[in-house]
Amino acid sequence: MYFYINFNLGINQNICFTMTKIMFDYTKSVLERVSFDPKLFCKELEKAIKMLLPYEMEQLREWLISFTLEKPELRQYLLIVNS
Numbered sequence: 754m755y756f757y758i759n760f761n762l763g764i765n766q767n768i769c770f771t772m773t774k775i776m777f778d779y780t781k782s783v784l785e786r787v788s789f790d791p792k793l794f795c796k797e798l799e800k801a802i803k804m805l806l807p808y809e810m811e812q813l814r815e816w817l818i819s820f821t822l823e824k825p826e827l828r829q830y831l832l833i834v835n836s
Contacts, residue, residue, distance in 0.1 A: 777809050781816060788824055795830050802834065810834065 780801045787793040805813060814834045821828045 773806060773809060777805065777812060780805065780813065784817075785820070788820075788827060791826055791830070794827055795833065798830055798833055 783797050787797050
């Protein structure tokens, strides 16, 4: 009797997790860089919503709440993430 074990599955999952972490960090970086312009911030936030996974959206929502404490002009865009 032979058993076939697919070790690549674990590697693929790690790669997938790493890639989503990279995309999430990149999204935060972009949002920080464009936060000087509310319209541009909104545009980038809409792109992020299309790109991120559901659990990353929850992380983004939490990050936005803390990030916009210092930038009240951006707080209105929390509605985009909450909808």
